[in-house]
Amino acid sequence: QVQLVESGGGLVKPGGSLRLSCAASGFTFSDYYMSWIRQAPGKGLEWVSYISSSGSTIYYADSVKGRFTISRDNAKNSLYLQMNSLRAEDTAVYYCASSIIAVAGNWFDPWGQGTLVTVSS
Amino acid sequence: DIQMTQSPSSLSASVGDRVTITCRASQSISSYLNWYQQKPGKAPKLLIYAASSLQSGVPSRFSGSGSGTDFTLTISSLQPEDFATYYCQQSYSTPRPTFGQGTRLEIK
Numbered sequence: 001q002v003q004l005v006e007s008g009g010g011l012v013k014p015g016g017s018l019r020l021s022c023a024a025s026g027f028t029f030s031d032y033y034m035s036w037i038r039q040a041p042g043k044g045l046e047w048v049s050y051i052s053s054s055g056s057t058i059y060y061a062d063s064v065k066g067r068f069t070i071s072r073d074n075a076k077n078s079l080y081l082q083m084n085s086l087r088a089e090d091t092a093v094y095y096c097a098s099s100i101i102a103v104a105g106n107w108f109d110p111w112g113q114g115t116l117v118t119v120s121s
Numbered sequence: 122d123i124q125m126t127q128s129p130s131s132l133s134a135s136v137g138d139r140v141t142i143t144c145r146a147s148q149s150i151s152s153y154l155n156w157y158q159q160k161p162g163k164a165p166k167l168l169i170y171a172a173s174s175l176q177s178g179v180p181s182r183f184s185g186s187g188s189g190t191d192f193t194l195t196i197s198s199l200q201p202e203d204f205a206t207y208y209c210q211q212s213y214s215t216p217r218p219t220f221g222q223g224t225r226l227e228i229k
Contacts, residue, residue: 045157045165045208045220059216095164104171105153106212111164 009115022096030074127221144209
């Protein structure tokens with residue numbers, strides 16, 4: 001079945017770095033755009049970054065631009081998020097999700113189970 | 122950025138009730154509106170895409186409507202497993218989508 005499994009979260013000090021991974025299975029990963037979406041504790045959802053199926057097109061939310069880097073390895077069916085210069089406000093559960101792009105719009109399905117990133121001294 | 126505002130922020134209802142959740146966009150987004158359900162400790166799950174299309178496998182008691190700036194998610198007869206938080210998401214401004222703040226649906 002279609003599955004996305006995130007890993008790499010943990011506790012990091014402000015200013016530190018962390019690399020998240022998302023392993024995909026059960027679908028042709030290289031055919032799909034992918035996104036990272038985060039959720040601060042007790043808060044709503046915030047889109048973070050977006051990468052095209054080939055990796056040639058990338059977008060970031062203003063809140064992470066210049067600090068986070070999204071990438072993918074289609075040979076390994078994997079998505080990554082390199083997070084540098086982390087701040088307390090980056091504390092959140094980070095989800096990877098497949099981004100469905102259609103004439104009717106763009107939606108996220110499926111989602112991984114999430115990985116918690118905590119930025120604290 | 123396009124702002125999405127959901128109402129109410131929380132709602133108490135009983136099993137069997139008909140429930141409606143509203144999502145309003147700060148500008149017209151045509152039908153570029155999706156709905157998700159999130160249960161505690163779990164990832165969001167897509168329910169409705171393109172304002173009114175039911176995602177495969179989602180029960181038919183869920184329905185969506187609207188276009189322009191005003192949208193609704195309706196659950197025709199609440200089941201115990203429907204108690205969760207619901208989010209709308211606009212994709213008019215793709216690749217920079219935005220979500221509503223969420224509506225928490227609780228058992229009365």
